[in-house]
Amino acid sequence: MATQNTRTLARLMMAPSVVVLLIWMAVPLAMTLYYSFQNYNLLTPMNVSFAGFFNYQYFYTDPAFFQSIWNTLLLVLGVLAITVIGGTAIALLIDQPIFGQGIVRILVISPFFVMPPVAALIWKNMIMHPGYGVFADIAKFFGLQPIDWFAQYPLFSVIIIVAWQWLPFATLILLTALQSLDSEQREAAEMDGANFFNRFIYLTIPHLSRAVTVVILIQTIFLLGIYAEILVTTNGGPGYASTNLTFLIYRTARLGYDVGGGAAGGIIAVVLANIVAIFLMRAVGKNLDK
Amino acid sequence: MGSITLRQVQKHFGEAKVIPSVDLEIKEGEFVVFVGPSGSGKSTLLRLIAGLEDLTGGTITIDGKDVTEAAPAARGLAMVFQSYALYPHMSVRKNIAFPLKMAKMEQSAIDKKVEAAAKVLNLTDYLERRPSQLSGGQRQRVAIGRAIVREPSAFLFDEPLSNLDAALRGTMRLEISDLHNQLKTTMIYVTHDQIEAMTMADKIVVLNRGNIEQVGSPMELYLTPRNLFVAGFIGSPRMNLITGDYARSKGATTAGIRPEHLTLSKESGTWKGKVTVAEHLGADTFLHLDVEGIGQMTARASGEFGAHHGDTVYLTPDETKLHRFDDKGLAIRA
Numbered sequence: 001m002a003t004q005n006t007r008t009l010a011r012l013m014m015a016p017s018v019v020v021l022l023i024w025m026a027v028p029l030a031m032t033l034y035y036s037f038q039n040y041n042l043l044t045p046m047n048v049s050f051a052g053f054f055n056y057q058y059f060y061t062d063p064a065f066f067q068s069i070w071n072t073l074l075l076v077l078g079v080l081a082i083t084v085i086g087g088t089a090i091a092l093l094i095d096q097p098i099f100g101q102g103i104v105r106i107l108v109i110s111p112f113f114v115m116p117p118v119a120a121l122i123w124k125n126m127i128m129h130p131g132y133g134v135f136a137d138i139a140k141f142f143g144l145q146p147i148d149w150f151a152q153y154p155l156f157s158v159i160i161i162v163a164w165q166w167l168p169f170a171t172l173i174l175l176t177a178l179q180s181l182d183s184e185q186r187e188a189a190e191m192d193g194a195n196f197f198n199r200f201i202y203l204t205i206p207h208l209s210r211a212v213t214v215v216i217l218i219q220t221i222f223l224l225g226i227y228a229e230i231l232v233t234t235n236g237g238p239g240y241a242s243t244n245l246t247f248l249i250y251r252t253a254r255l256g257y258d259v260g261g262g263a264a265g266g267i268i269a270v271v272l273a274n275i276v277a278i279f280l281m282r283a284v285g286k287n288l289d290k
Numbered sequence: 291m292g293s294i295t296l297r298q299v300q301k302h303f304g305e306a307k308v309i310p311s312v313d314l315e316i317k318e319g320e321f322v323v324f325v326g327p328s329g330s331g332k333s334t335l336l337r338l339i340a341g342l343e344d345l346t347g348g349t350i351t352i353d354g355k356d357v358t359e360a361a362p363a364a365r366g367l368a369m370v371f372q373s374y375a376l377y378p379h380m381s382v383r384k385n386i387a388f389p390l391k392m393a394k395m396e397q398s399a400i401d402k403k404v405e406a407a408a409k410v411l412n413l414t415d416y417l418e419r420r421p422s423q424l425s426g427g428q429r430q431r432v433a434i435g436r437a438i439v440r441e442p443s444a445f446l447f448d449e450p451l452s453n454l455d456a457a458l459r460g461t462m463r464l465e466i467s468d469l470h471n472q473l474k475t476t477m478i479y480v481t482h483d484q485i486e487a488m489t490m491a492d493k494i495v496v497l498n499r500g501n502i503e504q505v506g507s508p509m510e511l512y513l514t515p516r517n518l519f520v521a522g523f524i525g526s527p528r529m530n531l532i533t534g535d536y537a538r539s540k541g542a543t544t545a546g547i548r549p550e551h552l553t554l555s556k557e558s559g560t561w562k563g564k565v566t567v568a569e570h571l572g573a574d575t576f577l578h579l580d581v582e583g584i585g586q587m588t589a590r591a592s593g594e595f596g597a598h599h600g601d602t603v604y605l606t607p608d609e610t611k612l613h614r615f616d617d618k619g620l621a622i623r624a
Contacts, residue, residue: 187342188375192389192436193363202388206379 029270035263042257055264064240064248069272071155072244075162076223076276078155082163083219084212087170092204094171095178112168120229123161124150154234154242161229166222170215177211178204213287220280224273245269291353292443292476293318294339299348301334301500308334309500311348316444316478316493321470324480325487326497327523332480333448335497339478340369340446353443363392368437369446372453374429376421376436382408383417386435393440407435410472427458434469444476451486463489484524488512496520518619521546527576527588529613536584542614542622549576549590551611554597559604563587565597579603 039051059065094105111119127134128149136146149157181204189199227246230236236243236251243251249269253262294316301309309331316322324332337343339350341362349358357365368389376385383404390400408414411431421429430450437445447466451459467490470477481487487494488508496503496511496519504516508524515521521529529546537545553559554577563579566586575591589605597603614622 182373182375184371184373184375185377187340187362188369188371188436189377189388190342191340191362191367191369192440193392194388198392202380203377206377209379 032263032266035259036267038260038263040259042259051260055260056268058258058261059252059264059268062248062252064243064251067240068243068245068248071240071242072224072246072272073276074155075159075226075244076220078159079163079166079223080216080219082159083166083170084215086163086167087174087215088208088212090167090171091174091178095175108171109168111165114165116165116228117232119165120161120232123157123164124233128157150234151238154238158226158229158233158242161233162223162226165229166219169219173211173215174208177208181207209287213284216284217280220276224269224276245272291318293353294444294476294478295351296335296339297349297351299335299338299350300346301331301338301343302346307500309338312500312502314495314502314505316476319474319476321467321477321479321490321492322495323487323491323493324478324495324497325482325484325523326503328482329499330497331500332482332497334500336369336446336448336478336480340367341365366443367446368440368442368444369448370430370433370437370450372449374421374433374450374453376429376432378421381418381420382413382424382432382435385421385432386413386439389436389440403439404435407439410438410469411435426454427462430454430462431465434466438469438473442475444478447477447479449480449482451481452483459486466490484526488524494524496523498523514621514623515546515613516621518544518546518615521613521615521621527590530587532584532587534584537614540609540612540614543617544615544619546613546615547607547611549588551608552587552589553606553608554589554591554595555604555606556597556602557604559606561587561605563603563605565599565601565603568597568599577603579605581605 036055037051037053039047039049039054041047090108094101094108098104114122125133130136130146130148130151133146133149135149139146147153185203186199189203194202225246226244227250230242230244230247231250234242236247245265246269249262249265252258252265256262294314296312296314299309299312299314300307312335324335326332334343338345341357341360341364345358349356351357352365352367377388380388386404386407387400390403395403404417405414408417411434413428413431413435416424416428416432421432424432433450450466451462454462463486466477466479470490479486479490491508493505494508494511495505498519503523504511504520506514511520511524515524515529518531522531525548527549529548530552532545532547533543537543561581561584563581565577566580567578569576569578570593573593575593575595575597577589577591577595577597579587579589581587587605589603591597616622
C-alpha cells in the first residue's frame with residue numbers, strides 16, 4: 001500500500017542501519033578471508049607472507065578436524081532435541097493454572113540469566129563432580145559407583161549443560177505459542193471425542209510447529225558457536241572428545257599463535273554454518289510460510 | 291433421540307451467580323433458540339448442556355440419562371462454535387472426518403460419511419482445501435459438516451452467524467432451517483439476534499441475567515409477552531412503552547404498543563408528534579417521533595408515506611393490540 005513517497009522515505013531511514021550492518025559483517029569477514037591466505041604466526045609476527053591454501057590444508061589435516069565437525073553437529077542436535085522436547089513438556093506443565101504461577105515461571109526462566117561460564121562452572125564443581133557433586137551423592141546414596149562425567153561422557157556432559165541453559169528459551173517461546181491456541185478449537189476437539197493425548201497429537205503439536213521452527217533456527221545459530229562451556233569444563237578433552245569447530249579454531253589461533261590457521265578454520269566454520277542453514281531452511285523453514 | 295431436560299441448573303463463577311436456577315424441557319426434534327442480550331447467560335447455559343462447564347447445582351438429562359457428570363464427548367452432542375473452531379492445519383476432509391477418526395471408525399466408512407456430508411453442504415469441491423482458503427460461509431458449513439457426521443442426538447449452535455455479513459447471514463439462516471427440516475434432530479441455537487430467533491425457532495427461550503423470562507413459540511412471544519423485558523426484546527423496531535396518564539387510563543402502569551400497530555395520519559389522531567428521523571427502507575418507513583406528552587416513539591408507516599425530519603404527524607393506536615403491564619412489569623391479561 002506504500003506510495004512512492006513513503007517507500008523512498010523508508011529506504012532513507014533504513015540506510016544507516018543497513019550500511020552499519022554491512023560494514024560490521026563485511027569487514028571482519030574480509031579480514032578473516034585475507035588472513036586465511038597469509039602465513040601469520042604471533043610467535044614470529046615479522047614474517048608475514050602469502051601462504052596460498054596452506055592454512056586450509058593445515059587446518060583440514062588437523063587430526064581433530066573431522067571429529068570437531070562431528071562434535072559440533074552432535075552438540076547442536078543433542079541440545080535441540082533436549083530443549084524442544086523438554087521445553088514442550090515444561091511449557092505444558094506451567095501452562096496449567098497453579099498456585100504461585102508467577103514465581104514458578106520466573107524460576108523456570110532463571111537459568112537463562114546465568115552467564116555460560118558461571119553455569120558451566122557450577123555444573124562442573126557442584127553437580128557433576130565425581131567427588132562432591134550432587135550426582136555423585138545420589139549415586140552413592142543408591143550404593144553405585146559415582147560417574148566421572150567429564151572423563152567418561154565429556155560431550156554428553158557439555159550437551160546437558162548447554163541444554164539446561166537453553167531450556168528456558170525454548171520453554172518461553174513454546175509457552176506463548178501454547179497460550180495462543182484457540183480455546184474454542186480445544187473445546188471443539190473435546191466435543192469431537194479427542195482425549196488429552198489425541199488433542200496433543202492432532203491439535204497442540206501442529207499448532208506448535210511454527211514456534212518449534214523459531215526455537216530450532218535461533219538456537220542453532222548460537223549452538224554452532226558454543227565455546228565457553230567447553231573451555232571451563234573439559235577444555236576440549238579428553239583427547240578431542242569434546243572439541244567442536246569453534247574450540248578447534250580457538251586452539252589453533254590462540255594456543256598455537258597461528259592467526260592464519262585460525263582464520264582458515266573460521267572460514268570453514270562459516271561454510272559449515274551455511275550448509276547447516278540451508279538444510280534447516282529446507283527442513284523446517286516451510287513452517288514459517290503459513 | 292434428543293430430548294434434553296434441565297432441572298434447577300445453576301452456575302456460579304465465584305460470587306457471580308451467572309445462572310441462578312433454570313428449569314427447561316426440550317423435546318425431541320425441536321429447534322430451540324436461546325435469545326437474550328449479552329451477559330444474559332445464554333452461552334453459559336449452552337456450554338453447560340455441552341459439558342464444557344461444570345454445573346454448580348442441578349441436573350441435566352439427555353434422553354432420560356443423567357449426564358450431569360458426563361464428559362462432553364460422552365453426551366452425544368455436536369457443537370458449532372462462533373469462531374467455527376476448525377482445525378487450521380487440516381484439510382476440510384480431515385476436519386469433517388476428525389470426530390469419526392476419534393470414534394475409531396473404519397476409514398472406508400469415514401470416507402463415505404464425509405462425502406455424503408460434503409454433498410449436503412455443497413463442499414465437495416473444497417474437500418482438499420485448508421480452512422484458511424475458504425470464505426466465511428464455507429467455513430461455517432465445514433463446522434456444520436463436522437457436527438453432522440457424528441449423527442448427534444442434538445446440535446448446539448453458539449452464535450454461529452455473528453461473524454458473517456448480512457447477506458450471507460440470511461442465506462445461512464435458511465440453510466440451517468432447511469437442515470433441521472431434513473435431519474429432524476433437536477437443535478439448540480444461541481443468538482442475541484431476535485430476527486434469527488423469530489425466523490428459525492420452534493421454541494424461543496428468552497433469557498435475562500441468567501433467568502428464563504419466557505418460553506414459547508415466536509408468535510406467542512410476539513403476541514403475548516409475559517413481561518416488559520420480553521415485550522421490549524422481541525419485535526423490531528422495539529415496542530413503544532408508555533407510562534403516565536395514558537397507561538393509567540387503560541388500568542396499567544405501563545402500556546405497550548408496537549410500531550406496526552399505530553395508524554399514521556397527517557390530519558388528525560390521538561397523539562401529535564414531530565418526526566425526528568425517518569428511516570426509509572423501501573417497503574416500510576420507520577418514523578422516530580417526538581410525541582407531545584409521551585416522548586420518544588417509533589411508528590411503522592408504508593413506504594409511500596412521505597414524512598421527513600420536522601414534519602408533524604398524528605398517531606392513533608390500535609387499542610385491541612395494546613399490551614398492559616402492572617407495576618411489577620408483568621403483563622395484565624384481560
